[in-house]
Amino acid sequence: xxxxxxxxxxxxxxxxxxxxxxxxxxxxxxxxxxxxxxxxxxxxxxxxxxxxxxxxxxxxxxxxxxxxxxxxxxxxxxxxxxxxxxxxxxxxxxxxxxxxxxxxxxxxxxxxxxxxxxxxxxxxxxxxxxxxxxxxxxxxxxxxxxxxxxxxxxxxxxxxxxxxxxxxxxxxxxxxxxxxxxxxxxxxxxxxxxxxxxxxxxxxxxxxxxxxxxxxxxxxxxxxxxxxxxxxxxxxxxxxxxxxxxxxxxxxxxxxxxxxxxxxxxxxxxxxxxxxxxxxxxxxxxxxxxxxxxxxxxxxxxxxxxxxxxxxxxxxxxxxxxxxxxxxxxxxxxxxxxxxxxxxxxxxxxxxxxxxxxxxxxxxxxxxxxxxxxx
Amino acid sequence: xxxxxxxxxxxxxxxxxxxxxxxxxxxxxxxxxxxxxxxxxxxxxxxxxxxxxxxxxxxxxxxxxxxxxxxxxxxxxxxxxxxxxxxxxxxxxxxxxxxxxxxxxxxxxxxxxxxxxxxxxxxxxxxxxxxxxxxxxxxxxxxxxxxxxxxxxxxxxxxxxxxxxxxxxxxxxxxxxxxxxxxxxxxxxxxxxxxxxxxxxxxxxxxxxxxxxxxxxxxxxxxxxxxxxxxxxxxxxxxxxxxxxxxxxxxxxxxxxxxxxxxxxxxxxxxxxxxxxxxxxxxxxxx
Ligand SMILES: Cc1ncc(C[n+]2csc(CCOP(=O)(O)OP(=O)(O)O)c2C)c(N)n1
Ligand code: SF4
Numbered sequence: 128x129x130x131x132x133x134x135x136x137x138x139x140x141x142x143x144x145x146x147x148x149x150x151x152x153x154x155x156x157x158x159x160x161x162x163x164x165x166x167x168x169x170x171x172x173x174x175x176x177x178x179x180x181x182x183x184x185x186x187x188x189x190x191x192x193x194x195x196x197x198x199x200x201x202x203x204x205x206x207x208x209x210x211x212x213x214x215x216x217x218x219x220x221x222x223x224x225x226x227x228x229x230x231x232x233x234x235x236x237x238x239x240x241x242x243x244x245x246x247x248x249x250x251x252x253x254x255x256x257x258x259x260x261x262x263x264x265x266x267x268x269x270x271x272x273x274x275x276x277x278x279x280x281x282x283x284x285x286x287x288x289x290x291x292x293x294x295x296x297x298x299x300x301x302x303x304x305x306x307x308x309x310x311x312x313x314x315x316x317x318x319x320x321x322x323x324x325x326x327x328x329x330x331x332x333x334x335x336x337x338x339x340x341x342x343x344x345x346x347x348x349x350x351x352x353x354x355x356x357x358x359x360x361x362x363x364x365x366x367x368x369x370x371x372x373x374x375x376x377x378x379x380x381x382x383x384x385x386x387x388x389x390x391x392x393x394x395x396x397x398x399x400x401x402x403x404x405x406x407x408x409x410x411x412x413x414x415x416x417x418x419x420x421x422x423x424x425x426x427x428x429x430x431x432x433x434x435x436x437x438x439x440x441x442x443x444x445x446x447x448x449x450x451x452x453x454x455x456x457x458x459x460x461x462x463x464x465x466x467x468x469x470x471x472x473x474x475x476x477x478x479x480x481x482x483x484x485x486x487x488x489x490x491x492x493x494x495x496x497x498x499x500x501x502x
Numbered sequence: 503x504x505x506x507x508x509x510x511x512x513x514x515x516x517x518x519x520x521x522x523x524x525x526x527x528x529x530x531x532x533x534x535x536x537x538x539x540x541x542x543x544x545x546x547x548x549x550x551x552x553x554x555x556x557x558x559x560x561x562x563x564x565x566x567x568x569x570x571x572x573x574x575x576x577x578x579x580x581x582x583x584x585x586x587x588x589x590x591x592x593x594x595x596x597x598x599x600x601x602x603x604x605x606x607x608x609x610x611x612x613x614x615x616x617x618x619x620x621x622x623x624x625x626x627x628x629x630x631x632x633x634x635x636x637x638x639x640x641x642x643x644x645x646x647x648x649x650x651x652x653x654x655x656x657x658x659x660x661x662x663x664x665x666x667x668x669x670x671x672x673x674x675x676x677x678x679x680x681x682x683x684x685x686x687x688x689x690x691x692x693x694x695x696x697x698x699x700x701x702x703x704x705x706x707x708x709x710x711x712x713x714x715x716x717x718x719x720x721x722x723x724x725x726x727x728x729x730x731x732x733x734x735x736x737x738x739x740x741x742x743x744x745x746x747x748x749x750x751x752x753x754x755x756x757x758x759x760x761x762x763x764x765x766x767x768x769x770x771x772x773x774x775x776x777x778x779x780x781x782x783x784x785x786x787x788x789x
Contacts, residue, residue: 151598152594152597152598154594170785173777173781173782173784173785173786174785174786176782176786178597178598178777179781180593180594180597182590182593182623183590183619183620183623184619186587186590187587187590187593187619187620187623188590190583190584190587190590190591190593190594190620191590191591191593191594191597192594193591193594194563194581194590194591194592194593194594194595194596194597194598195594195595195597195598196594197581197591197594197595198594198595198598198599198602199598199599200598202594202598216584217584217587220583220584345599346561346579346581346595346599346602347558347559347561347579347599347601347602348558349558351557351558351577351578351579351580352579352580353573353574353580353581353582354580354581354582355574355581355582356582356583356584357582364528364574365574365582
């Protein structure tokens with residue numbers, strides 16, 4: 128099968144990615160600037176026998192998507208800031224009950240209703256800490272329309288592999304930007320499906336401690352078990368045993384923590400000899416790339432570190448880098464969410480934030496200025 | 503041998519095997535002595551047994567509350583979700599697997615306060631599931647605050663001066679929202695309740711059963727009822743009338759009483775069927 132070239136908007140690429148990954152269930156509630164994902168899937172999912180439903184709100188949407196996943200279908204919900212806030216309680220449920228799920232958040236200006244049609248990157252911390260309690264989070268952060276497709280596929284893979292919700296986080300700019308992309312042919316990108324349960328029904332435990340991540344049997348497959356958002360034992364039933372509670376809380380963190388190396392994904396440009404490095408994601412990384420290239424043309428040793436996984440935070444890469452560069456510049460369309468994390472990880476280098484919350488993108492000129500100031 | 507008298511065929515009534523449906527190692531349950539929730543569970547299990555459905559094909563979903571602890575005790579595919587969200591989770595499961603029987607167990611607070619929006623929309627879609635609302639007029643699990651079905655003037659830990667909010671009529675709301683089967687039962691009328699739940703389970707589409715049951719620990723204590731049985735007699739027996747008898751009674755005898763039995767039943771297109779017949783069909787047709 129020949130690859131297909133298409134001129135697509137970021138949100139449309141997300142639709143392609145979801146379908147490529149084998150998504151068969153979508154539940155959502157309309158919200159700018161993510162709605163095109165729902166619109167696209169409402170047309171495409173039924174064509175492949177998949178389920179599309181528009182729920183009554185964002186809480187119901189993620190709840191239904193979790194239900195779809197428990198019933199065995201790869202499930203997706205997409206939203207933006209206000210809707211992402213509403214989804215937080217259910218997100219935590221999916222974390223503790225260990226239900227695979229992909230949540231797309233196309234970031235718009237906030238807080239509150241904020242600036243619906245303007246971009247932001249102000250949900251980075253919400254993605255990590257939005258739901259209560261200690262919990263693991265994986266969030267992927269594409270910068271290009273093509274990458275929205277491939278990162279959506281990766282998000283589904285990570286969700287299935289680690290039995291956890293995965294967030295796809297990108298800003299309105301790339302959500303609505305159109306770029307020519309190539310639709311991958313089957314087999315071109317890795318697609319991970321849910322592990323099948325094969326043991327005897329009475330030997331099945333959905334949270335079996337013998338596994339780092341026990342396989343999840345779909346409801347209605349002959350394995351009758353219990354799912355709860357309460358702290359639970361290996362059989363899924365609630366427990367008040369402090370040892371069990373501790374073990375389970377730590378295990379769900381560990382299953383991500385122990386696999387950070389494989390979840391992390393960074394793009395490194397000119398880092399070998401760089402003295403000033405820009406660390407940024409999403410559409411801001413596009414401005415940064417332009418600025419770094421310009422700086423290089425002018426003989427400045429600038430580099431770019433672009434995380435495609437923002438959670439778990441790429442602390443190792445930053446710590447290492449910080450030992451040998453003068454400054455790390457962190458442009459972001461918020462008032463310093465990533466900057467704070469970079470400061471935490473940086474051992475020696477100066478950390479310089481560039482922040483914008485006026486609904487306008489951070490320009491290459493702004494970043495170039497900062498590079499020159501800190502070279 | 504040939505001299506043995508032919509055996510007399512005696513009809514032996516087998517005791518109902520509750521253990522078939524319970525998870526005995528998850529008992530004892532958390533419910534207080536005198537709580538109605540256990541009585542409802544009994545009727546529910548008997549009704550399920552009558553349907554003959556295999557346990558593997560039954561999904562029970564609940565929210566949060568004393569009543570919502572039910573799924574933990576029964577041997578089906580069970581999901582204890584978040585406060586108010588049971589019907590939204592259940593919608594996802596049913597829509598993904600329409601071949602499964604989905605039963606939602608929910609408290610009046612769970613279904614009608616925090617989950618009110620999901621409740622009316624599940625009714626509106628007429629998605630095929632059976633929702634049992636355990637109406638005890640209080641928030642049992644959090645210690646007896648007033649709920650959307652608490653009567654005006656009743657006392658709760660958050661209405662010490664008497665409740666000023668009018669209660670919902672769950673059945674009217676379900677009907678108005680589009681549920682195609684709406685019924686009411688009580689924990690007092692156990693045999694009738696079993697029959698009503700069975701009818702609800704056999705109905706295709708959204709079936710709602712509002713079940714009046716008592717919380718002696720909070721509602722009872724705060725409203726000066728003497729015992730759980732007195733609560734049942736007053737709130738469930740004296741305060742309700744079966745719809746079939748209601749026709750024969752003069753209006754003054756019906757004053758202030760709630761109707762029991764199947765209050766509304768119509769054939770209406772079911773959500774998952776509609777999706778198959780309209781959406782999938784159109785999306786996959788060649789033209
Ligand atoms: C989001 C959220 N808000 C509040 C609570 C606290 N809470 C737990 S159960 C409950 C009320 C339960 O009442 P009801 O649904 O009527 O069930 P009952 O316990 O009476 O059977 C509340 C308010 C919660 N768990 N989650
Ligand atoms: S508090 Fe009330 S509703 Fe909860 S178990 Fe006790 S009697 Fe039942």
